[in-house]
Each structure stands twice: as C-alpha cells, then as structure tokens.
Amino acid sequence: MKIPNPISRTLPISIFCVGLIISCSGVRTVDFETPVDTSDKQITFQERQVYFQEDLGLFVDNTFDGARLNGVEKLNDSTLKAIIRPENEPINSSPYYAFKIASNTPKKMYVSLEYPQGHAHRYAPKVKKPTKDWEILDSTKIFIMDSLVTLELSLDEQPTLIAAQELQTSEQVKDWYQDLSSGKGYVRPYIYGTSKMGRELPVMDIYRGGKTSKPIIVLLTRQHPPEVTGFFAFKAFLETVLDDSELSNTFLDTHRVLAFPILNPDGVDLGHWRHNAGGVDTNRDWSKYRQPEIHQAVEFIEEQLKKDGARLLLGLDFHSTHKDVFYTNTSQEGSTLPHFEKDWFSALEENIPHYKVNESSGNSTKPVSKGWFLKRHRAVGITYEIGDNTPRGRIRTIGRVSAQEMMKILRSNTNLN
Template identity: 45%
Template sequence: MPKYSFFCRLSLLGILLTMLGCAMKRAQTYDFPEPIDTSSRPIVLQEKKIYSFSELGVYADNRFAGARLNGMIALNDTLLQATVAPENTPINHSAFYAFRIWADSARALTVELDYVDQFHRYWPKLSHDGFYWRPMDSSRFEMAADSSWARLQLTVGPDTLYVSGQELLTSNDVWTWCSLQAIHPAVQLTSAGKSAEGRELPRLEINEGDPIGKDLVVVLSRQHPPEVTGYLAMQAFVHELLADNELSNAFRKRYRVLVYPILNPDGVDLGHWRHNTGGVDLNRDWAYYRQPEIRQVANDIVHFRRKGRNRVVLGLDFHSTWHDMFYTPDETAPSVIDGFKEKWLAGIEASLKDYAIREEPGPVKQPTSSGWFITQFDAEGITFEIGDDTPRTLVRRKGQVGAIEMMKALMGVER
C-alpha cells in the first residue's frame, strides 16, 4: 500500500474520531411526536419612556429591568389607561405588566390595565423599593367580567410606587442569589454561556467529594419570564439541598446536582410575557435547539454528564401556572429510577398538611425539557408547577419539602 494512502486513511480516521467526540459532547436531536417550529420570529420592543401628565402632576415609566408598559393615556382627571401588549403573537395567556408611578403630591388615582386581545391574569403586587412586595388589597381591585381589563385604585405621591403582576426578580437579582449560594463550600458558580443579548446563563454545581461516576440531578427555572413562584420554589429547593443536616449532607456526597436558575434572562429583563428575544417559547425548543439559550444549556448538561461519567437520573423544571400541578411521565416513558415519582409525590403530600397532590401524567409529545430528559437520558423528567397566587410562605415550604422528599426517595430513606 502506498505510503500516502496509509496517511490519508489515518488522517480520515482521526477526523472521524474527532467528529464523533464532538457529537458526544453535544445534545442529540430528537423527533418528538408533536414537533414545534422554534425558528426565530420578530418581536416588538416596548418604548422605554416616562409618561408625563403634567396637568395632573402624575408620571409613570417603564425604564427599569423587568418593566412591561406599552402605553399610557389619561381618560380623565382620576383615571389613567395603561396598555399592556405581548412581545409577539401567538402567545400563552400570561399578560404580565410592571411599571412605576408617582405624583407631585399625594393623591388617589385609578389605573386601568387594558390588554391587547388578551385577559388579566396576575394579581397586582405593590412595592416602594422593588424589593419588598405586598399584594394589592382586594377592595381596591376591579376586573371586567370577561377579564379584558382590570382597574387598580392607587394612592400615589412623590415616593415612587412599583406596580407589577409578580415580584420583580431580574437577571442581576438571580446572579446575586447565585453568588450567595456559592459561598457554600459545596457550590461552584460558573456560566453555561450567554443569552442572545449577552446576559449570563448561570450554572450552580452542587457536589461534595469526587464527582466522577455519581448520579446527576438537573434543576431548571425561569424559561418563562413571569413565572416567579416557580423560581421562588426552586430557590427554597436549592437552599434545602445545601442545608447542614444529616440528610442533605449525605445527599451531596452521593449525588451531583446542576442548577440552571434562569434560562431566559433576556425575556425576564425585557418584561416579556413568555418568549425570548427570538420570539420563541424556550420550553418548546428541546428538540433541535434553535435558540442559543437552550442550545448552550442542553450541551452544557451533556458535557458535564460525559466528563464526569455521570448518569442523569432526574430533571426537575420549575414553572408557574394557575394552580399547583405536577406534570409527570406516564407508564410509557422509560426511567432509570422506576418508582421515584410515586415515592416523591406521596412524601410531599404526607409532609404538607391539608395538601392534595394534583398530578397530570402523560406521554412524551412536545419538545419540552421534561420530554428531553426522558428521550436524552432515560431519566425522570418532571415539571414542578406552582400556582401564581400561592402564598409565598407556602411556595417556599413546597420547594423545601420537594427537596427533602426527593433526597429521601433517591437515597432510599424511609419516612
């Protein structure tokens, strides 16, 4: 055999091995039964401005991260109409709003939220500093019979008042929280990449000891910007994993955990109802990874699993909806931890007084994160939904109990 032929074949083999190695580091595509086109679509950005009603001595603005206010006009001396529109359509019914309002002197004022072909969803939250929030008193709230508008009776003055559908927790707030968790010796904070607009996609790795060969749990949150209650539950979940007690300490020695607390930082900071800057629902992009946020996070998980020779056993994705709900795989889905969800859900129900689990099992259909964990790893993929209006103390308690019962179920600890 000529020498050049041998070297050509050797080079070709090297190229093929390199290509194979690169492919193994990337998430594999999958044809889900109900495919969804997640190619980028145009979005409409809100104009950032101050709405000045000098004749009334009243002002409002949307010039802060997380704001959503598309327009405001005065209907009379005491009634302002705020227009709230989504980033694009079609879109989920998640009509989020957030603005600031103030006046030259103290006065009563009504603001009517007018939705564009949508309806009211989020109960108003009020704050004077953007940090401490309180729900609006029901006596000062009115809503149309068809939910097409809502009226908020406000007392405004020189002290700026934040009005928002949910508490504002921006990408900077998330990074600050991650930095505080990274003080714990078992936590490493790094970035899985950047969003389309250059915001960080933070990743927390929780582990004690040698990570090689451990089973791996993955936690996701904030694919959808307004779903704050899911994020709050995720925070409490992580806090419990890091607690200094016998169960949590033992769990960190046996399991490795990856936490991606905000997958859609652009949408969060731009006050989006649902989508990223590509105009796409990120929780439908887990088949072909057309959006940079999901592509980077999916590849990051696969890279960690391969490098650490870990077995992914569970993926939990925290969301919010109208009421508490667990979306789980049905009996048709494979799982490397058979029986986990039954033990886990039963443990949660037993630990929360007067609480009945609402579960909706189903087959893998659409390219969601839960379906991705199943198709990519044969892992358990579960969506942990928290109600929009669930009391915040209960939200955090559910996150805490969810972590405790997960650790018990995975480690075989009896109740």
Template identity: 55%
Template structure:
C-alpha cells in the first residue's frame, strides 16, 4: 500500500494562517542540499498470524509494531520477516511483535531482514508491563539476523528492538509527570502530523513568557531512538521538579519541549522515516515535511510573540554510543562558552564520566545546524547509546539538565 501526500483539505487553514502571519517559516541554507520531498512507503499488513500446529500466535496489531510477515520453518521455529518502510535507509532493522500460545511451550523465532541489512538492537521483552533485555543465552547469532528462544504461554509477550513508546505512551508520561500539578507547564500543539496525529509542545515558564530567552528540546524525530527519549524524559522532569534551582530557572527562561516530533513514524513502527518516507532530521532547511514546518513555525512564532530570543536547542537521539554532536562555530552565537562549560560540569558532576564530543558545522539540514544558521543559537545533537544502561541514562539526563540550568542562571 502506497501513501501519497494530500494537503488539499488543509488549504483553507493554510490560507487563514497566511493572512495572519503573512509569511511561512523562513528557509535556512545549508552547504549540502537533501531532497526531502515525499517518497513512497510500503505499509506492513496488520494481522495475527496463527500457527495451529504449534498452537502459537504472533501479532503486529498494536502501535509501534513492526512485522512484515511470518511463516513456520519447522516443528519448533517460526521465521519472522522485517523490512523498512522504504529505501535507501540506515542499516538498523527495527522489529516489534507480540506472541502467545495455547499452552506453555518453547519456540524459536528467527528474525530475518532483507539482504544487506544486519541485526543491530539487543532483543527486549515486556511481560506484565515490565521490560527487560533478553538473556544472551536465548539469543542465537545467525548471518545478519538472530534466533530467539522463548518460552511462550497464554500471557502475551512483547518482543522489540527497543522499548515501545507509542504516541499514547508518550502522552501518558507527559500528562502524568510534566503537566499534572504544574500550573507553569502549558500544554500546546504545534499542529498535526501528516496523518493527523497531534504534535504536542510543552511550553514551560513561571510568570510571564514575555522577554524570556528560549531553550528548545526535541526528540523522537527517528522512531526507534528511545534511549535518547529516556534522557529527554529525565532532562525535562528535572526542569519541572520544583527545586529552588528549577524555580529560579523558569522565572528567567522559557522551555519549549517537543516530546514526539514524528508520531506517525513511531506508531507505524518505522525504522527511521515519517509517514511520507522522509528523514525529518534532514528537512530543517526547506520544511517539505509538515512535522518540521509546524515545529519551526511554532518555535519562531513563540519567539516573535513573546519577544524571547532562541538561545539553545537540544535534539535527543540514539546511536551506537553516547556522543554529543556540536557545531564548531561558537563565537558570535547566543552562548559562545556554553558547550565547553557544560561539558566541564558534566565530567565534574557525573562519576567516571568522560564527554564524547564530535564537533563539525552541519553541512546537511539537521536541527543543530538550523539553530546555528537560522537563529545564531547553540545547537547540539544529544545522543545516547543503544545499550547504555537505563540507570546511567537517567543519571546523565538529570545531571546534564541541572548543569544547564545552573550555568544559564550565572549569565547576567
């Protein structure tokens, strides 16, 4: 099934916005242009696969699932087929499925990817609402894939490359942890995604927003990158925890936090792209994709209406290791010494921690380059490793948030 872009229904709204705002978001030039126009995608068929001989069922009928096919290979093995939403795409196969059986039994699940793709993520399972990494003795290496040995029974198990955090899961988190009981958190919307899902924004400040410098936090441009999302969660929870430092910080600064920028890709179980088959973190130049266009419009309109300068943008992602991608240009930006001071603080505050920084001015139209070239602000891509322990992620996320607030409060 091929998804085609259709915005005719949005035309009246767009015209109304143009009458009010006069202009669409100003584009930002990058050295290397990337074509971010819509590309065809292939949907996975949502279904339950029943294997009567084994008495075992496998399903992808939930948000965040990824399973493109299944067949029984022998009397104890089910082969599961996984494919990306389109190509070219990064070589990081994502998978997520549920399984159960009529009676307890051991089953082998072979994870099969298209030619040229190799296994990346350690399998995780959720039973009774709790996630854990599968024991290595139950994960058998194959050429490019894996075979998982599972004891299954009537209680469904969810197996996934990374913990599934759908748009509903994300909403439950921010409503419970960020919005509830915090009258200084204002739940807003930047608009809708291509498929009509909400793009929530948490607008956070104490008192009036007028004149307050703005810090922008982004995450989930790439659906499976949930370790970065975990750091984002702890970072934001630290900002709103009503400590003395938090109260002072939010009296002086304003935070715009986007907890799920690609809700379509997340719920569709995509490996990397949005519903139009495009990498959102390559569209921070021409804004061909609705999600980026809406986010940029919201950020700039908030800055314009409130008279607050955009000074810092942190975009939370996941990769093979913990790393901060920064821009080389510091002089002349909003916070010329922030990066060096921040990293120094992190190494002081976190036990046995060494900052891994890779600096280069963005040639491709990614968010950190947009903050630099479009706003003269500091832009950082905040990456957490795929297999960084959850406890360590939360430690780094909390410490980096606290250090940021303390450093920015020192600025007169």
C-alpha cells in the first residue's frame, strides 16, 4: 500500500518539530462523564484489485484512494453484487462505498450494494465519468430493499465512478490547501505530525503581523472519512477567512486561526466508513488522546497556546449528518464568549436567504471535540454539521456567511484583544 511522502511536492511547507512536542511530558487529559475506550481495534483491509467478470465483459476497480469495495459476485446476466463491508464493528451505521465500473460494450447493468445486516443505506449514489463533473444518480434508478440497494447504470468502456459522496482524498485536500496558501505570506502550512500509517497531518497557521497573545480559533474537519459536505463547508469558510477583504485583513490583524483540513487521512484514503487506521472513531478520543492523529493535534494546539501566551476562543469541528445542524454545549462553564452562539446564529438567519438555524444543545458527556474545547480551555465548542444532501451551492453560501459573521462578532469584541 502506498504511503505518502512526508515532504510537500510543490509549495514549500514548514515541518513542525514533532520530536519536540512529543517529547513534552504530556498534555493535560480531560475527563468526560461517559468514557470511551479508544485504544486500537483490529481492522480488516479490503483487498485492492480489478475484478473482471469475463462473461459479462465488466471490470470493477477499487485500486484507488478512497475506494470501498470488499468483493464482487455475479447474480445474473444483468445484475452484479458489490459487497460493502466496514473496516470493523461495532460502527456507526453509515455504509460508504466507492468503486469504478466499465463495460467492454455499451449496456445497461444493475449493481446491487450489499451491506451487512442491520446497516441502513445512507448516502445517495454519486456518479462521475472521467471528463465530467459529479452527478447524483437519478432516484428512479435506485431500488432499496432492507440491506440491499440496487442501482441501474448505463455503462461503456469509459470507467464510471460510483461513490457514496464525492471523493476528497488526502492528495486532493493537499492540492487544495497548497493552492489556497500559495502567495499568501500570512498563511503558514505545517506538517505537524503523521498518521498511524505515515500520512501527513497538515495544519494551516494563519495570522497577520505578530502572533504573541493573539486569541486563537481552531477549525477541524474530516475526522469521519465520508463526511465531505462538512469539508465543503470548511473549504468555503476558510476561503472566506483568506479572501483578502477588509474584514478578513482586520480580523487576522487581531486573531489567529489554526485550521486542520484532514484529521483522519488514513481513514479517508482507505475508504473507511467512520474510523482511522487504529479502528477508532477519532471524535471519541478527545480525553486520553490514544490515537496519534488526535494526540499530535492536541499537542500542537497546546504548544502554540503556551509558547505565544494565547487563549483559545472558539473551536469549530466540521462534520456531515442527515441534515444541517449545529451541536452546542448547553452548559458553558464560564466560556470566554458566553454570547457568541446566540449572536452568530442570529446573524446567520439574517444574512442567509431562507435560512433557519437548527441548533441541538447538550452537554458533551462523551469525549468529543466540542466538549474538549469547553472543558479544557473554556472556549466555545461547536460541531458544525452539514446535511449529506444539502445542495453544494447552498453549502458554499452557508460556509461563506458563517465565516463572515464569525469574523465580525470576534472583531467587535475588542475587550478580548
């Protein structure tokens, strides 16, 4: 299996002294009411291969990053079964799939996605031809019966990519953040560590002028591999923070942003449903930091706060679920921004056409990131969820406006700076 090189291909990237932060005596752990065992769990790797159904003239391929296909069986002359299994269990019931399929001759075929019993279909199939954009498969060509989902496909010699969500692999993410950072001296990309399988863990350190004592905002995404709509919102959010507008420039004069664009690159490239290469949901590891991705992210954040005499004001963790929702902490426990959520949500409703904030508030009893931000640093912690099927243009609008209104609110809190 290919492991990415730990050095950037094009844009020069500073490499944070991982040895230094790992050699520290350790960061402070945080206790949660409902502990979760995040020690390594065994995973099953899918076998990467091109499956050839000679009598049907079909090729089915899972040899690319982000693929998920555990086997292929012929059911009849017009139907193929694609076996889809998770990396391990128990696991959140969100079956993820991605594979390419091609035919020697143009034909209509049916492909049945077989999930393990008890796992319901979640993601509407997306299709992509090599020279075309992603499209959602017409709902009239999708047939669902219990744990079996059948797709009607028109195939030819050009491979058709079928996936639960648009692919956003670690290399694609790298290309994006390198391009976004290029020519912007106030954006400093670092490789702050490596994943369990040796993939790069990047962070973008963003501020103008000096950084001493500047309050910090942390942005996280891709803890859960298939949740790309959250990543799309993260992209629009960060691109707005870096758009060189008057608002952006003045905000970054007084604040600092640490943006983590892919916290689970192993899970993303391995095509996992939920977990990292350690078989663990990393968004349950914000207590003891047993997984390297979270351990190193926490160490990096803590080191920056300590070294530069800064406070952590806000943490936004971008995810996807069945609908748009903001998960907040009910008890603020002396948060440094006690009115931020109310002001921010009101501003979103005022500035996004036909938009109503869906807030779900609850105390973080399990070790998730939003609870860590509050319990460890008295910072506002929010899990920023985008719906699986939220229109992509709408996601860009929500991401852009939420960044603008965040900057306005934090910029106005001059007593914090």
